Amino acid sequence: MTAFIAAAAAAVAIVLVLLMRPYFGRLAPGQSSRAQLNAAIYREQFAKLEQDLGEGTLSQADYAQAKAELQRRVLEDTDVADQQSTVVGAPRKTMIGLALAVPIVAGALYLQIGTPAAMDPLATQAAGAGHGQITSPEQLEQMVAALAQKMEQEPGNSKGWAMLARSYKAIGRPADAQKAFERAGSFIDDDPEMLASYADVVASNAGTLAGKPTELIDKALRVDPNHPMSLWLKGTADFEQKKYPQAIATWERLVAMLQPGSDDARMLEGAINDARSKAGLPAGAVAAAPTGVNIKGTVELDPALKAKASPDDVVMVIARRPGTRMPLAVLRKRAAELPLQFTLDDSLSMDPSSRLSSVREIEVEARISRTGLAKQEPGDLLSQAQTVKLGADGVALRVAKVVQ
Incomplete structure (x- = not known):
């Protein structure tokens, strides 16, 4: 894409030079964007979805739902900061008109007869992930290390620390992820996904969901009472503490959100039956609501x-x-x-x-x-x-x- 942009810019510049010999437009060099790091992480997640689908551990419906959620998060999290601008010195109205008209007309023609989708980095990355073209673990480690170094220079950048925490979690470094989440502070307090991820890494490091992980899960559920990951962790925390009725109630809320018969639903139903067995309840029994309380x-x-x-x-x-x-x-x-x-x-x-x-x-x-x-x-x-x-x-x- 960079080569194409350079060639197109050069062609436009040549036309402008021929039309306005005394005046020249210069393109300012862009800067690398941290969106590359987010993109690399999401490419791995897309590839994992494809692998699970191919191995049969993920149903087609769950795959489509998970893929749509990842695409939504890509669009929310990616900050496109690398833009180029053309600065044209043109004191005359005619020259200014030509300087604006040439790139606009060229762009309009490309939109009509070219391939604009090829210019979209998100679409290109998603397509590459779908065909197994993902960043290697070594490259991903290098990108995370670069972000970590940058964050040490920007200690007050809470959003950057949250992104670094999620990056560490994605590459399997929960201890570093927990430290980065701590540096993110209150920035994640209104984000149930981040809070649940934070709880997950703290529990992974401590070996239990009791204590701080449960506090974080409860906070996530106050933000979104129907957040799936938080509901799963809440039920797991209750199960761990032998609060089987509470675990059953939480997991039954979650299983009601899943597609009946899906792999996730069957797995969760197995966990519910396990909790019922430990609580002395028959498997599959559903507590009926008392008459008149609906x-x-x-x-x-x-x-x-x-x-x-x-x-x-x-x-x-x-x-x-x-x-x-x-x-x-x-x-x-x-x-x-x-x-x-x-x-x-x-x-x-x-x-x-x-x-x-x-x-x-x-x-x-x-x-x-x-x-x-x-x-x-x-x-x-x-x-x-x-x-x-x-x-x-x-x-x-x-x-x-x-x-x-």
């Missing part, structure tokens, strides 16, 4: 907002104690299922110690989100919250508001 109703989308929702958006029916923001229970569905009927009961409770059946009045609302995150985001679609009695039937939630 809330039933419907969710529909206002026709005026249909264009703002896509079929794969996440519909969340949320139950809270009136006047609080922490959910007691959450039901998640796809927007393609609208209008839908819902039932909220103790099986959907977010915390085994604070069940839906423990309160008499419930505030219920529905929200449609593109990301499925627990926190409201601009662009989410929201219903009016309703306060109802436990056991209410026929609750009608109409999604008719756009979060600004």
Whole structure:
């Protein structure tokens, strides 16, 4: 890509020189970007997904979901900082017009008849990962070492320390990852993925999830009560401490989010049955919610907002104690299922110690989100919250508001 850009720039420069002999545009050299490090890590993760799919340890549906999540994170985490600018000295309006028109016209022609996708580094990297073209472990180690050296010169760069921590974790250096997470400080407090990764490396170093790892997991679940990795770790921590009923409840929430019959779902069901066995419960038994401690109703989308929702958006029916923001229970569905009927009961409770059946009045609302995150985001679609009695039937939630 660099050679192509240089050749294209040279061609444009020659044309400008011929048109404006007294004036010359100079291209400022770019600087290397730390996005290369993120790209290398993600290439390895993409390659691992391909390997798991080829070996049959990952289903096609789970592979597609995991790949989409990685692509989303690539787009969020990659900072494109290497840009070049053309500085043209042209005191006359005609010369300025020519200097602007030539590259614009050339670019427009390339977009029409060329291959613009080849210019996208993210697309190129993803394609290379898909064909096994990944950075070697030695190169990755060198890039991580370079970032570590740079961070020693920028001790206050919390975002850089968080990236270094994730890099260390990816190359199997949990002790260094823990130190880097500590240097990141409060920067990761609102990121459940980072908090869960931090908990994972601390537990790996300590040999237990008790103590600080559990504190970090609980913090991650306060940010996003439905964060999959945090739910898995929370259940594992409870299992480790022989709190089998709590582990079962947490893992059952997680397995409900997985595709039925998938490898992950079967693995988790095995863990749940193991916990049931240790708790003296029959395998596969599902604790039924007591009669009358549920809330039933419907969710529909206002026709005026249909264009703002896509079929794969996440519909969340949320139950809270009136006047609080922490959910007691959450039901998640796809927007393609609208209008839908819902039932909220103790099986959907977010915390085994604070069940839906423990309160008499419930505030219920529905929200449609593109990301499925627990926190409201601009662009989410929201219903009016309703306060109802436990056991209410026929609750009608109409999604008719756009979060600004």
